[in-house]
Amino acid sequence: MFRNKSLFKCQVRFKDILTCLCSNAAKVEQKPPTTSLNFISQPTHFSHPNLLKSDEITPLIRKNEFKDRRKNLMNKIAQFTSQQSRSSKEYVVIIPSASKKYMSDKIPYFFRQNTEFLYLTGCQEPESCLVMICNELESYSSVLFIQGRDSHSELWDGPRICPSNVNDFFGIDQGLPMAEFENYLQLYLKLKPRASIWYDILSPIQMNTHNVIHNILKTGRNNMVESPKIFIDQQRIIKSPAEIELMRKTCQIASEAIIKTIETSRPGISEHEIFATVDYECRMKGAEYLAYPPVVAGGKRANIIHYITNNQIVNDGEMVLMDAGCEYHGYSSDVTRTWPIGGKYSKQQRELYEAVLKTQLDVIDLILGKHLQEVGLISKRISNDGLLKAAYKFCPHHVSHYLGMDVHDTPSITRNIPMRPGMVITVEPGVYVRDNDESVPKEYRGIGIRIEDDILITENGPEILTKHCPKDIEAIEKIAGKGL
Structure with missing residues (x-):
């Protein structure tokens, strides 16, 4: 149903604007000397060849399978939108990662990723967010917002993946710093004022993402907000x-x-x-x-x-x-x-x-x-x-x-x-x-x-x-x- 390579012109301009918005953040991002995938926040084929093959993001799950999961989800939502005969077929799907939780001051519980986020990305980083947008031509693109490299934080908590490596490793179209999520969403909704938002607002997983969405909706926007959970579960119930x-x-x-x-x-x-x-x-x-x-x-x-x-x-x-x-x-x-x-x-x-x-x-x-x-x-x-x-x-x-x-x-x-x-x-x-x-x-x-x-x-x-x-x-x- 989707034609990934034929992106709507307005969406192209939108991505260009976002690149400019994020350029300053990229400049100040503190990066350790290496940006190699040999050493990131989760096992890779380079760091764990005994565990992962070259095209696997997680053990036995290949990059193309994750791509198919995202595409199938967007197809399901597109079919549902079409059946509802809605005036606008544009929408944004927002799937947050889990957050770190602490048992006491600076002592974290063991981290477990939000299942839906992990199913669609394979990414194990906390405080991240997957965003997928669809336009009138039924093409879609994906963006993974992550914390990005920071030498001080990585000293304490271990390495993070750089936004520039997101496409190579996860097969997601673009990586951006999490700090730019609010700007991205506001700009998208400004350019697409009738777009629906597919986000599980009744069961927030990560408060950073949830607060951004909640604050945007408080400004009086009348975008329809719906949960994508049922469509994700319909895919997950049949195992590959x-x-x-x-x-x-x-x-x-x-x-x-x-x-x-x-x-x-x-x-x-x-x-x-x-x-x-x-x-x-x-x-x-x-x-x-x-x-x-x-x-x-x-x-x-x-x-x-x-x-x-x-x-x-x-x-x-x-x-x-x-x-x-x-x-x-x-x-x-x-x-x-x-x-x-x-x-x-x-x-x-x-x-x-x-x-x-x-x-x-x-x-x-x-x-x-x-x-x-x-x-x-x-x-x-x-x-x-x-x-x-x-x-x-x-x-x-x-x-x-x-x-x-x-x-x-x-x-x-x-x-x-x-x-x-x-x-x-x-x-x-x-x-x-x-x-x-x-x-x-x-x-x-x-x-x-x-x-x-x-x-x-x-x-x-x-x-x-x-x-x-x-x-x-x-x-x-x-x-x-x-x-x-």
């Missing part, structure tokens, strides 16, 4: 071949790490030690960090769905429910296993575990309720119509969500759409029986079990990405007994 390989790897790492963690567990171990083991094993196998604070819940604490305190002792006779995953070059895994700390499930633990495992394998609506009827947790007098409500009492969460760059990936996409090849989902039924629930037999009270795997939808059926992490009772007991 490269993304699928990254998903396979992150799931393999998590699976192997969980096996090792189960092997080394024993009665009297603390939940914190189990947490530390899975974290260590994931990192030693290549993951950058865990994808989320893990749930390591011993005994009745497994009934707290998002239990992350992880500071109690796990005693003999109890089970451990661990929900953990890792992030590998921007892609997340999400796995849950429940095992007996003493190496053997009790009769009641085994019965409920088998019910959950059957449910996960069947993945059929209401089947959880039927399995709980079989073990006596739900009355057999309840009809099928009442089973779902009864089962919800014992499993109050969804049994599936999308998975990808984020753990709860593409949240704007409904769960009700048909499965398509390239989607990755979790399957995670659970049973949680409160220790004070007098409506169930006493011997089941306090038991919490969840089993979760990551599934790739393919044309030939589901591929279990976490298949290397055992979940059968006999296999779990064999692994859990090794640490005794």
Whole structure:
């Protein structure tokens, strides 16, 4: 739909004006002696040839794939604009990066890039912003605003990429200092007063960018502001071949790490030690960090769905429910296993575990309720119509969500759409029986079990990405007994 090389004349003049506006900033920019891509703010083929090929921006993701993502996004917005029969087809898309966050004075939290920004650029720099503009001839251009080189800041925080290297490394048309973002946007809206602004104003990611946009809109402009999130999520929900390989790897790492963690567990171990083991094993196998604070819940604490305190002792006779995953070059895994700390499930633990495992394998609506009827947790007098409500009492969460760059990936996409090849989902039924629930037999009270795997939808059926992490009772007991 877009003709990248036939830019509208007004847009060309606009870029010329911006070049002049930014020239002064470029002159005062403090640059270290080298502007080589050998040493910038993230790994490159030159600095990490073991990790990246010459045309890859991030591992396995090539420059052309990022270009296609940006083009596809602009196409989707153009199609939507056309369907709405709007008088103006000009628009600007603004995707900010994440900002550094601090736990205390000058002590930063670990930086994690805004997923949408990373998906469209591959850039890991904080306080940056991607801007893409479309004109009446349906051509578009892209600009990456970044902080730029500064010797004092780089002394403390490490190297930054120079705006002049943006095109070479990221394949984005132009790089400009972040300090010029406000001038750029004001000038664009002056030249294109009817242009719509595609920016998620209700969920600000970076306050520098957000404040600029908010202040411009406060001046009385009547530009339509809409979020591009749904269009980005529509692209992200179907994984490319490269993304699928990254998903396979992150799931393999998590699976192997969980096996090792189960092997080394024993009665009297603390939940914190189990947490530390899975974290260590994931990192030693290549993951950058865990994808989320893990749930390591011993005994009745497994009934707290998002239990992350992880500071109690796990005693003999109890089970451990661990929900953990890792992030590998921007892609997340999400796995849950429940095992007996003493190496053997009790009769009641085994019965409920088998019910959950059957449910996960069947993945059929209401089947959880039927399995709980079989073990006596739900009355057999309840009809099928009442089973779902009864089962919800014992499993109050969804049994599936999308998975990808984020753990709860593409949240704007409904769960009700048909499965398509390239989607990755979790399957995670659970049973949680409160220790004070007098409506169930006493011997089941306090038991919490969840089993979760990551599934790739393919044309030939589901591929279990976490298949290397055992979940059968006999296999779990064999692994859990090794640490005794």
